[in-house]
Amino acid sequence: MKKNILRSKIKQIFIKHQLSKKHSEICADYLIKAELVEARSHGLLRLKMYCDRIKKKLINPKPKIRIKRISSSISHINADNSIGFVSADIAINQAIKNAKKTGIGLVAVNKSGHYGLSSFYAEQAVNKNLMVFCFTNAPPALAPHGAKKSLFGTNPICFGVPTGKIPFILDTSTSIINRGKIRRAYKLGEKIPYGVALNKSGKITTNAKEALLGTQLPIASFKGSGLAWMVDILSGVLTGSSHGGKTKDPFDDFTGPQNVGHLFITINPKIFVGRNFMREIKRNIKLVKKLPKAKGFSSILYPGERKYKTYKKNLNKDISIPLKILKEMDYLNAI
Ligand SMILES: NC(=O)c1ccc[n+]([C@@H]2O[C@H](COP(=O)([O-])OP(=O)(O)OC[C@H]3O[C@@H](n4cnc5c(N)ncnc54)[C@H](O)[C@@H]3O)[C@@H](O)[C@H]2O)c1
Numbered sequence: 001m002k003k004n005i006l007r008s009k010i011k012q013i014f015i016k017h018q019l020s021k022k023h024s025e026i027c028a029d030y031l032i033k034a035e036l037v038e039a040r041s042h043g044l045l046r047l048k049m050y051c052d053r054i055k056k057k058l059i060n061p062k063p064k065i066r067i068k069r070i071s072s073s074i075s076h077i078n079a080d081n082s083i084g085f086v087s088a089d090i091a092i093n094q095a096i097k098n099a100k101k102t103g104i105g106l107v108a109v110n111k112s113g114h115y116g117l118s119s120f121y122a123e124q125a126v127n128k129n130l131m132v133f134c135f136t137n138a139p140p141a142l143a144p145h146g147a148k149k150s151l152f153g154t155n156p157i158c159f160g161v162p163t164g165k166i167p168f169i170l171d172t173s174t175s176i177i178n179r180g181k182i183r184r185a186y187k188l189g190e191k192i193p194y195g196v197a198l199n200k201s202g203k204i205t206t207n208a209k210e211a212l213l214g215t216q217l218p219i220a221s222f223k224g225s226g227l228a229w230m231v232d233i234l235s236g237v238l239t240g241s242s243h244g245g246k247t248k249d250p251f252d253d254f255t256g257p258q259n260v261g262h263l264f265i266t267i268n269p270k271i272f273v274g275r276n277f278m279r280e281i282k283r284n285i286k287l288v289k290k291l292p293k294a295k296g297f298s299s300i301l302y303p304g305e306r307k308y309k310t311y312k313k314n315l316n317k318d319i320s321i322p323l324k325i326l327k328e329m330d331y332l333n334a335i
Pocket residue numbers: 039114115116117118119136137138154155156158169170171172173174175176177178179301302303304305306307
């Protein structure tokens with residue numbers, strides 16, 4: 001489907017679900033961006049889920065988002081159960097403003113929802129020549145190291161920095177793969193990779209449904225579990241959101257709003273070394289890239305490089321949408 005047609009269809013769907021025109025456009029743009037970078041786990045797959053939660057009054061389509069100023073650098077946002085895209089968009093723009101004024105911005109968000117890919121927000125800060133960290137917590141998917149039961153989310157860690165060329169954006173789940181990839185495999189009847197999840201009896205499974213009912217495995221064993229815990233503290237405990245396994249699963253827990261938390265930290269990278277920063281970051285990347293290549297590698301990529309190229313490659317192409325998701329869109333548009 002052509003990008004502009006898809007954009008107006010998604011916008012129309014959100015408007016029919018009572019979102020304002022402006023908020024509908026923000027959501028449509030983020031969902032399309034996920035398709036363009038081929039992160040389909042975070043694109044149209046989730047459209048029905050967001051609409052279902054709005055219909056059940058678990059996402060507030062007309063939120064009164066309040067920004068509390070704590071200092072020139074620090075802001076605390078109550079998202080009033082807004083759709084995550086909107087509150088995170090407001091928060092990253094506030095964090096950018098704060099860092100432009102003082103050199104550092106720290107913005108915490110509570111009462112929010114699933115916000116898609118952290119890189120959406122990191123890119124905005126990097127495009128304004130800032131260094132950035134983004135954190136969000138997510139519903140239970142990982143068992144803490146030593147536990148039998150899932151409690152941590154796939155809690156992503158995202159770090160971005162301007163390079164003068166393609167932004168460096170490391171945006172990784174603390175699970176081996178993100179949960180959306182498993183959701184999508186389940187929806188489309190596909191298998192998941194071997195070694196990323198266990199079934200309810202603790203055995204490795206490639207069956208998506210069994211994986212959703214079991215637990216996902218963290219990156220690097222207890223280290224990944226520790227990082228997922230850190231993200232739960234930063235985006236849950238610190239912001240005043242749900243934490244400790246209380247974040248609700250947007251797909252199958254309709255007992256209340258998700259109450260997800262996000263934390264954004266923006267830093268002017270020139271604060272310590274001035275203009276030398278850009279010279280040194282370029283040098284740093286050059287030093288890594290010119291290393292002799294391991295067998296099977298023709299180049300060394302930095303985080304974000306491949307996604308950026310994928311985005312550019314797809315920018316003017318039609319977006320292919322599985323039939324099952326097209327039917328969902330027709331259904332949502334007919335409401
Ligand atoms: N909102 C939420 O609740 C939530 C939860 C979990 C994950 N997510 C999102 O899911 C995405 C992460 O999913 P994932 O962990 O399956 O991602 P992934 O494994 O595809 O990528 C992780 C990181 O590795 C980098 N990378 C990939 N291949 C590389 C290569 N060959 N060389 C160098 N770097 C490379 C990527 O640029 C990326 O920064 C993120 O965008 C994250 O924000 C969102």
